[in-house]
Amino acid sequence: MTKAQTDSVQKLTQWILIVLLAAYTFYNLGPIFWLIISSLKSRADLFAMPPVWFFEPDLSGYQQVFGVGAAAESASAYGVLDSLISSIVVSTVGTALAVILGTMGGYVCSRFNFTGKNDFLFFVLSTRMLPPVAVLVFYHLMFARLGLADTRTGLVLVAVFANVGLATWIMKGFFDGVPKEIEQIALVSGYTRLYAFFRLVLPMVKGGIAATAGFCFIFAWNEFAFASILTTTKAKTLPVKISAASGATGIEWTQICAAGVVLIIPVLVFFYLIRKHLLMGMTFGVLGRR
Amino acid sequence: MSMQTTGATATMRATGKPAKKKSSGRLMILGFLSPTLLILIFMVAYPIFSLVFYSFHNFSALRPNAGMTPAGFDNYSYLLSDPDLWQRFVFTGKFVFLCVTLQMIIGIFVGYQLQKSFRGRDVIFTLLMMPMMLSPVVVGFLWRYMLNSEWGIVNYMLTLVGIGKVDWLGQTDAALWAAAAADTWMWTPFIILLATAAFRGIPETIYEAAEVDGASQAYVFFRITLPMSAPVLFIALILRLIDSFKQYDLFFALTGGGPGSSTETVSFAVAKTAFNYFYTGEASALAVILLCIIIGLSLILVRHLMKLGERY
Numbered sequence: 001m002t003k004a005q006t007d008s009v010q011k012l013t014q015w016i017l018i019v020l021l022a023a024y025t026f027y028n029l030g031p032i033f034w035l036i037i038s039s040l041k042s043r044a045d046l047f048a049m050p051p052v053w054f055f056e057p058d059l060s061g062y063q064q065v066f067g068v069g070a071a072a073e074s075a076s077a078y079g080v081l082d083s084l085i086s087s088i089v090v091s092t093v094g095t096a097l098a099v100i101l102g103t104m105g106g107y108v109c110s111r112f113n114f115t116g117k118n119d120f121l122f123f124v125l126s127t128r129m130l131p132p133v134a135v136l137v138f139y140h141l142m143f144a145r146l147g148l149a150d151t152r153t154g155l156v157l158v159a160v161f162a163n164v165g166l167a168t169w170i171m172k173g174f175f176d177g178v179p180k181e182i183e184q185i186a187l188v189s190g191y192t193r194l195y196a197f198f199r200l201v202l203p204m205v206k207g208g209i210a211a212t213a214g215f216c217f218i219f220a221w222n223e224f225a226f227a228s229i230l231t232t233t234k235a236k237t238l239p240v241k242i243s244a245a246s247g248a249t250g251i252e253w254t255q256i257c258a259a260g261v262v263l264i265i266p267v268l269v270f271f272y273l274i275r276k277h278l279l280m281g282m283t284f285g286v287l288g289r290r
Numbered sequence: 291m292s293m294q295t296t297g298a299t300a301t302m303r304a305t306g307k308p309a310k311k312k313s314s315g316r317l318m319i320l321g322f323l324s325p326t327l328l329i330l331i332f333m334v335a336y337p338i339f340s341l342v343f344y345s346f347h348n349f350s351a352l353r354p355n356a357g358m359t360p361a362g363f364d365n366y367s368y369l370l371s372d373p374d375l376w377q378r379f380v381f382t383g384k385f386v387f388l389c390v391t392l393q394m395i396i397g398i399f400v401g402y403q404l405q406k407s408f409r410g411r412d413v414i415f416t417l418l419m420m421p422m423m424l425s426p427v428v429v430g431f432l433w434r435y436m437l438n439s440e441w442g443i444v445n446y447m448l449t450l451v452g453i454g455k456v457d458w459l460g461q462t463d464a465a466l467w468a469a470a471a472a473d474t475w476m477w478t479p480f481i482i483l484l485a486t487a488a489f490r491g492i493p494e495t496i497y498e499a500a501e502v503d504g505a506s507q508a509y510v511f512f513r514i515t516l517p518m519s520a521p522v523l524f525i526a527l528i529l530r531l532i533d534s535f536k537q538y539d540l541f542f543a544l545t546g547g548g549p550g551s552s553t554e555t556v557s558f559a560v561a562k563t564a565f566n567y568f569y570t571g572e573a574s575a576l577a578v579i580l581l582c583i584i585i586g587l588s589l590i591l592v593r594h595l596m597k598l599g600e601r602y
Contacts, residue, residue: 132557
């Protein structure tokens with residue numbers, strides 16, 4: 001092969017790569033874009049074939065979700081808005097508790113060597129691996145017996161259990177990044193370990209705690225399997241509520257698209273905040289430590 | 291500072307504090323871990339033991355007070371001789387295989403391209419990560435919406451390029467591909483994330499040495515890049531195996547298990563047996579089988595995670 005030929009081959013591969021990457025980017029970003037566009041369409045435009053690109057924005061889907069405007073009268077006693085509140089309460093409280101427990105557990109696992117430490121770490125991570133439906137067979141009975149079925153308290157408990165493992169591992173990763181000498185110096189200077197933990201080490205992992213909270217919130221917010229089986233009316237979360245919109249009368253696509261966007265917005269906000277720690281969060285704090 | 295430190299050390303030695311320090315450490319371990327342990331025992335260990343117990347009994351959650359009669363291995367032998375269950379395992383297996391293969395190939399390819407630095411890389415990279423953060427239910431409905439055979443955007447685009455309309459969710463094989471496409475859409479970013487990190491972790495000097503030796507690009511990729519990032523890619527693989535194996539939410543929203551019951555995964559079957567038919571004993575047995583597989587995979591995962599944790 002002459003040099004000119006090698007050059008043209010290289011140029012060709014370069015172009016093929018760019019086309020393939022562009023195709024993937026289209027596949028990746030197109031659906032989110034399409035969801036947002038669709039949520040602003042009226043019923044007629046939604047089912048138009050070929051799809052309409054220019055249309056009068058119509059907010060009826062959002063009105064149904066928030067129970068305002070024309071949809072105010074038809075809003076049911078426990079409407080989508082109530083489920084939105086349920087989602088916010090359950091995810092926030094569940095996240096807070098999971099992060100507190102995870103911070104404590106992560107610190108101890110990062111700093112001490114004790115018998116059964118690895119077993120504990122496996123046990124705690126199992127909460128992330130367990131198929132929800134498997135434990136649900138039992139939760140279903142247990143929650144009914146304890147009066148936790150269809151309550152926000154019950155869902156908070158589930159959110160804590162489902163996220164504490166992830167929180168422990170991620171926080172352990174962040175604590176591993178803080179030099180041990182800090183506590184050694186503190187101890188030698190006569191401070192207690194508790195003081196060193198609260199006053200010296202915790203402030204150093206503030207960013208880590210925020211990132212962990214971001215991850216836990218996203219997972220709690222998206223959670224579906226537990227909520228769908230443990231709630232019937234009063235404590236339904238938003239993902240469960242929108243899945244119920246596919247009822248006997250067919251699927252309420254205007255409502256689902258709008259609810260989908262409402263569900264995605266907080267996720268995107270938190271996602272933006274945690275973007276630097278994405279690698280760490282998705283690998284249980286093992287990779288991407290800084 | 292240094293004088294203070296030595297002073298403190300001296301007093302500590304004098305008062306014999308180190309011994310006390312050790313016990314305070316033990317107290318801290320106990321105090322910090324026990325709330326989590328309690329939750330785990332209550333929410334993981336206790337349910338799993340009960341599940342195993344139920345699986346050996348005839349029992350229905352509809353009549354919790356009717357008591358349960360011992361059933362020996364009946365639930366298991368019934369399940370294992372049920373062709374419908376095998377069909378679900380086969381379907382789940384096909385789904386897992388398709389998802390994991392597609393995601394690994396696309397993820398490694400895109401990750402390899404995105405490890406290079408170019409203008410706007412960080413923005414594109416962050417944007418591409420979005421799908422994995424969305425709710426699987428939203429993803430399921432979104433794809434169901436796009437894949438509608440009459441007015442879905444996917445079929446519209448297929449007609450534009452001359453391929454006819456496909457009834458994506460009405461045929462078993464097409465529905466399998468549809469579900470795999472949705473899962474791949476959601477989780478390829480995860481592979482990209484890990485692959486890029488692994489590729490970027492390979493020291494530049496190794497590539498320089500390969501270049502000096504005149505190695506081809508393909509050689510460098512298959513003989514250097516891939517083997518050196520294998521530990522991280524392996525973890526990505528196992529995680530995707532576990533997650534796609536227990537997939538439930540996506541099918542609930544995308545296919546509802548249909549057409550018929552042909553796209554029901556094992557998880558779906560557990561839920562249906564337990565909460566539609568209320569055969570609690572049988573559902574428990576199926577859940578135990580599912581758990582055994584997941585726990586086996588998780589053990590492999592955790593062992594490799596810890597090894598990786600020591601190295602990085």
